[in-house]
Amino acid sequence: MRTTLAAGAAGLVFGIGLTISQMIDPAKVIGFLDVAGNWDPTLVLVMAGALCVTVPGFVWARRRGKTLPGDAIEWPSRTDIDRPLVLGATLFGLGWGISGFCPGPAISALATGVWQVAVFGVAMIAGMVLYRMTPRF
Amino acid sequence: MENFTPVSGFLGGLLIGAASLMLLMLTGRIAGISGILGGALAPDARDRGWRFAFLAGLVLGPLAVALARGALPEVNLQTTVPGLVIAGLLVGYGTRLGSGCTSGHGVCGLARLSGRSLAATAIFIGVAAATVFVLRHVIGS
Incomplete structure (x- = not known):
């Protein structure tokens, strides 16, 4: 129950951050990706703001070795740059460039009630299910 | 660069980092959103509770801002x-094949x-910047 409430609160703050930074708006994201057009570097500032918190915060977390309630932290363990990572990041980049949506903003943007966002969301879930059904290579 | 909004971008980024x-x-x-969503979809998932709570929070975030501002945030579709x-x-x-997206790899990684x-x-x-270049300046020019 405590974990569920904490996760809900973290999601809420994340969603407020995506809204205030306008990353919820695909036009804003495409404005960053369109380096040859009317370039909008806002996304760089969003990443910088986030890293200002996560870089020192993660050093603190690593030193402390456990969560505030005292449980284990599930650090990702892999370090290899393998074919699935490269291919997956490439496919994601294609979809991100076409739509201006990555997973977080797409989920937050559902709140606006724009029905086309739900179309993207259903297709994204279908892509995830498809990945689960295909054999690993 | 008339669309550049550095202050709200940086403030929003601080909140995204704080949430992570x-x-x-x-x-x-x-806080990798593709991983949180992908894990929630697993048929054998035993930890759906916190995952759905986080995703619900993500949807409530813009509504909380809308309550304060009196207007929903803009979502201008690009395709x-x-x-x-x-x-x-x-x-x-x-994102599933590559084990992460903008949040998991970009912010946390x-x-x-x-x-x-x-x-x-x-x-x-x-790849996303190259895709936008091809779609807007090669095909769409």
Whole structure:
């Protein structure tokens, strides 16, 4: 129950951050990706703001070795740059460039009630299910 | 660069970073949204509760801002419905195959100085920028 409430609160703050930074708006994201057009570097500032918190915060977390309630932290363990990572990041980049949506903003943007966002969301879930059904290579 | 909004961008970024740190220090989980959603879809998932709570929070965030401002945030679509379907499939499949998206690799992975996340982030930003270039300046010109 405590974990569920904490996760809900973290999601809420994340969603407020995506809204205030306008990353919820695909036009804003495409404005960053369109380096040859009317370039909008806002996304760089969003990443910088986030890293200002996560870089020192993660050093603190690593030193402390456990969560505030005292449980284990599930650090990702892999370090290899393998074919699935490269291919997956490439496919994601294609979809991100076409739509201006990555997973977080797409989920937050559902709140606006724009029905086309739900179309993207259903297709994204279908892509995830498809990945689960295909054999690993 | 008349659309540049550095102050709200940086403030929003601080909140995104704070949310990622909150999730890590309160639950021990990395705030990778594709991983949180993908894990919630697993037929054998035993930890759906916190995953759905985080995703519900993500949807409530813009509504909380809308309550304060009196207006929903703008979402200006950048492609057609078929384009959204293709992009959605690519984003869903690609983020699972590549073990992460802008949040997991971009915000959390870079903060851990992970070479894997740096490579993934460089690739998806590079490919996305190249895609926009081709769609807007080669095909669409």
